[in-house]
Structures are given as C-alpha cells and as structure tokens.
Amino acid sequence: xxxxxxxxxxxxxxxxxxxxxxxxxxxxxxxxxxxxxxxxxxxxxxxxxxxxxxxxxxxxxxxxxxxxxxxxxxxxxxxxxxxxx
Amino acid sequence: xxxxxxxxxxxxxxxxxxxxxxxxxxxxxxxxxxxxxxxxxxxxxxxxxxxxxxxxxxxxxxxxxxxxxxxxxxxxxxxxxxxxxxxxxxxxxxxxxxxxxxxxxxxxxxxxxxxxxxxxxxxxxxxxxxxxxxxxxxxxxxxxxxxxxxxxxxxxxxxxxxxxxxxxxxxxxxxxxxxxxxxxxxxxxxxxxxxxxxxxxxxxxxxxxxxxxxxxxxxxxxxxxxxxxxxxxxxxxxxxxxxxxxxxxxxxxxxxxxxxxxxxxxxxxxxxxxxxxxxxxxxxxxxxxxxxxxxxxxxxxxxxxxxxxxxxxxxxxxxxxxxxxxxxxxxxxxxxxxxxxxxxxxxxxxxxxxxxxxxxxxxxxxxxxxxxxxxxxxxxxxxxxxxxxxxxxxx
Numbered sequence: 297x298x299x300x301x302x303x304x305x306x307x308x309x310x311x312x313x314x315x316x317x318x319x320x321x322x323x324x325x326x327x328x329x330x331x332x333x334x335x336x337x338x339x340x341x342x343x344x345x346x347x348x349x350x351x352x353x354x355x356x357x358x359x360x361x362x363x364x365x366x367x368x369x370x371x372x373x374x375x376x377x378x379x380x381x
Numbered sequence: 382x383x384x385x386x387x388x389x390x391x392x393x394x395x396x397x398x399x400x401x402x403x404x405x406x407x408x409x410x411x412x413x414x415x416x417x418x419x420x421x422x423x424x425x426x427x428x429x430x431x432x433x434x435x436x437x438x439x440x441x442x443x444x445x446x447x448x449x450x451x452x453x454x455x456x457x458x459x460x461x462x463x464x465x466x467x468x469x470x471x472x473x474x475x476x477x478x479x480x481x482x483x484x485x486x487x488x489x490x491x492x493x494x495x496x497x498x499x500x501x502x503x504x505x506x507x508x509x510x511x512x513x514x515x516x517x518x519x520x521x522x523x524x525x526x527x528x529x530x531x532x533x534x535x536x537x538x539x540x541x542x543x544x545x546x547x548x549x550x551x552x553x554x555x556x557x558x559x560x561x562x563x564x565x566x567x568x569x570x571x572x573x574x575x576x577x578x579x580x581x582x583x584x585x586x587x588x589x590x591x592x593x594x595x596x597x598x599x600x601x602x603x604x605x606x607x608x609x610x611x612x613x614x615x616x617x618x619x620x621x622x623x624x625x626x627x628x629x630x631x632x633x634x635x636x637x638x639x640x641x642x643x644x645x646x647x648x649x650x651x652x653x654x655x656x657x658x659x660x661x662x663x664x665x666x667x668x669x670x671x672x673x674x675x676x677x678x679x680x681x682x683x684x685x686x687x688x689x690x691x692x693x694x695x696x697x698x699x700x701x702x703x704x705x706x707x708x709x710x711x712x713x714x715x716x717x718x719x720x721x722x723x724x725x726x727x728x729x730x731x732x733x734x735x736x737x738x739x740x741x742x743x744x745x746x747x748x749x750x751x752x753x754x755x756x757x758x759x760x761x762x763x764x765x766x767x768x769x770x771x772x773x774x775x776x
Contacts, residue, residue: 339743349549353549357533358533359526359529359530359532
C-alpha cells in the first residue's frame with residue numbers, strides 16, 4: 297500500500313470526524329487528538345470503526361484501539377491492517 | 382490532567398446534565414413496601430424501574446428459604462468456590478440450572494456480571510476472536526477485554542452484518558466466539574436467534590447467549606429466548622443472572638460441552654471472589670422452582686407489558702421494536718429525558734433514566750421495567766401519566 301493510500305485514509309477520517317466532532321471549530325489534521333480535542337465519545341468512535349471496516353473490507357479489533365490517540369495513529373492502524381489483508 | 386482531575390472533569394460533565402441537585406443515578410430508596418412500591422424521599426412511588434420481572438422479591442417461599450439458610454449455615458461462606466465456598470446449596474443450584482436447561486454442566490458465579498466475565502475470559506484468550514452485538518451489555522464488553530481476545534462488533538441485531546464480519550475473519554472463524562443476548566436491556570428487543578444460529582453453524586463457530594433479561598420471561602417454562610424459539614440445543618453456552626426474575630444476586634453458565642467444567646480452574650472471576658452467601662443460594666433455588674412453574678406469572682407479566690407498550694405507542698412515544706418487560710421511551714435529548722424522568726417522579730413513578738453514551742444511537746431513554754406483580758390499575762396510571770406528560774417531549 298502506498299503513501300497515497302495512507303493520505304486517502306487520513307482524508308476519509310478527517311471528513312467523517314468533521315461531522316462527528318462536538319467541537320466544530322477544531323481543524324482536523326493527523327495530529328489531532330480524538331478524545332481531548334474532538335470529544336468523540338466511545339460509542340461514536342466504535343461506530344466509526346465499523347464504517348471504516350466496511351469501507352475497506354477489513355476487521356479492526358476494537359482492542360487494537362487502546363493505544364490510538366490521534367487521527368494519524370488511527371489512519372496508520374487502518375493502513376497496516378489493510379496492507380496485511 | 383492528573384488522575385484526580387480526570388474524575389473532576391467527569392463530575393463536571395455529569396453536573397451539566399443533572400442540575401438542581403437531582404439525583405437520577407443511584408437514587409436512595411428509603412423503604413421498600415412490596416414488589417411494586419417503595420418510598421423515595423417523602424414520596425410513596427410506583428416502582429417501574431426494577432428488574433423484578435416475576436415480582437418475586439417478597440415471595441414467602443424465597444424468604445423462608447433464605448431465613449433457614451442463614452440459621453443453618455450463617456451469613457456468608459467467607460471463601461472462594463475454589464476453596465471453602467462450595468456448599469451443598471451451590472452444587473445443588475448448579476445441578477438445578479443444568480437440569481432446567483437440559484444440559485450436562487452448570488456453574489454458579491457470584492454475580493451475573495462475573496458470569497459473563499468468567500465465561501468469556503475462560504473460553505477465549507489472546508489470538509482468539511469474539512464477535513459481539515454492538516449493543517452488548519458492559520459485562521460482555523468487559524469479559525472480552527479481560528480475555529485478551531480480538532473484539533469485533535456487528536451492528537445491533539443485524540445477522541447479515543454479523544455474517545459479513547465473520548467472513549472477513551477468514552480462518553480465524555475456527556477460534557471465534559459469537560455473543561448475543563436474549564433480550565437487550567436498553568430497548569427490550571430480542572436477538573434474531575434463528576438467523577444467528579444458521580450463520581454460526583455455517584461457519585462452525587461457538588455461540589454464547591446471555592439470557593439475563595429473558596430468563597423467566599420468555600418460553601413456556603421461562604428458559605428464555607432459547608425456549609421461545611425452540612433452539613435450546615443449538616446454543617453452546619447460556620449465561621444468565623439471578624438478579625432479575627430470580628430476585629437475588631448471582632449468575633450462571635450452562636452447557637452441554639463438558640469443557641465448561643474447566644472454567645472452574647482457569648476463570649479468575651470464578652476463582653478470585655467469595656461464593657454467594659447461603660441465603661442468596663437458598664432464595665435463588667426457591668425462586669428457580671417458582672419460575673419453572675410460573676406460567677401464570679409470565680401470563681400476567683405479558684398482559685402488563687402489552688397494556689403499557691400499547692398505551693405508550695398509541696400516545697405517540699417512540700419505543701423499541703418488541704413489546705416486553707423492558708419498555709423504553711426513546712427521546713431526542715438528555716434534557717428531554719431528564720425532564721420526563723423528574724416529572725414522572727413528581728407523579729410518584731420511578732423509572733430508569735439512561736443518557737448517552739449508554740443509550741444506543743446517541744438517544745436518551747426513559748426506561749420502564751414492567752413486572753408480574755403490577756396491577757392493571759397501576760399500569761393504567763403509568764400509561765395515563767406518560768400521556769399527560771407527552772407535551773414535554775413532543776417533537
């Protein structure tokens with residue numbers, strides 16, 4: 297999977313998170329923190345993961361999210377799983 | 382932000398939803414008068430927010446059994462099932478649950494929460510996968526986390542979505558545990574068990590069904606969804622709780638897989654806690670007996686459920702898809718739900734308030750739990766009060 301794929305994943309996440317965020321004034325970038333900056337609650341995040349799974353036809357175990365803090369880290373996780381699939 | 386400041390932040394968020402000193406969560410019940418009435422503050426209230434589905438909390442048979450057990454065996458076992466905490470009653474109750482479900486094996490846990498924690502974490506581990514309904518109870522989520530297995534969610538009650546996620550697992554389906562619930566606690570809807578079983582057989586997975594809210598409620602003898610659907614023999618493991626229709630505290634798992642017995646040696650939530658008290662076991666045994674021959678209680682319960690569900694639906698409330706003992710009015714905002722909850726209490730009706738993210742789809746719930754001991758007049762009063770308050774939440 298190329299770097300472009302990673303960038304596309306980041307873009308997709310940014311688009312979806314913009315509509316889910318409780319803090320519309322925050323401009324979403326790879327370094328944006330999902331919890332502290334966007335206030336995404338746990339259920340919304342889990343539902344977003346299901347959407348991503350469907351978009352890329354992959355499985356993302358929710359326990360893999362434990363160390364994920366930022367948009368970029370989530371994109372990297374999706375990228376890694378997608379590349380291994 | 383340090384550890385204590387994190388809790389302060391949570392308290393601030395909670396206060397923003399619960400102003401004016403209202404205490405919807407953990408409200409003190411000052412006195413309990415019966416299976417349907419209690420005192421909260423100065424009010425004698427109608428209890429519509431308990432899980433006492435068969436109304437057995439004051440059943441003389443259960444109370445007498447508990448008294449006798451205390452007199453004979455004392456107040457507690459003071460030890461684990463693994464050590465000194467397995468009395469005759471604990472073993473007898475396990476056998477009675479196994480017999481009830483026509484299974485070869487049964488295990489009793491100290492709470493229903495631990496039944497799920499102990500069973501799930503005993504069955505799967507790192508490298509395995511659990512495929513769970515998105516609206517699963519916290520005990521299922523926590524059991525999965527404790528296990529170290531990979532956790533994949535499927536859309537609530539959507540068997541096609543479950544199949545899609547199962548397919549993506551490839552060879553890992555061989556070590557995948559599917560988990561569903563007989564009745565879901567938020568909206569009171571029932572799992573599409575026949576569809577789930579068809580898929581689990583196709584992929585060769587193991588299925589665990591939690592009958593916590595459906596035990597005593599569904600099926601001719603009260604086994605739950607497995608009995609209502611005639612699919613008892615197709616489910617690998619059944620868990621449940623004593624704290625709803627059995628009116629005590631504790632939990633169980635039954636199975637025809639002999640490997641269930643090994644959980645006693647690998648399941649920390651079974652091993653590292655004290656066993657249920659003798660009185661708890663005795664009252665549960667008596668309640669299980671009443672539950673098994675309680676078709677008249679189920680008949681009354683369903684009459685009450687249908688009466689309230691129909692009236693709320695006719696009034697215009699948005700409800701869960703299935704009538705049942707859990708009847709939740711789905712409201713758009715936490716503020717609406719809080720206002721409704723407070724207004725019901727001012728009309729001497731206690732219900733449960735459920736706010737996001739605990740409620741599905743970001744909605745808020747005012748949840749009623751109906752029981753067999755409610756009279757038709759009490760149910761009518763609740764329905765009439767909801768109708769009177771409908772303008773508070775009209776869209």
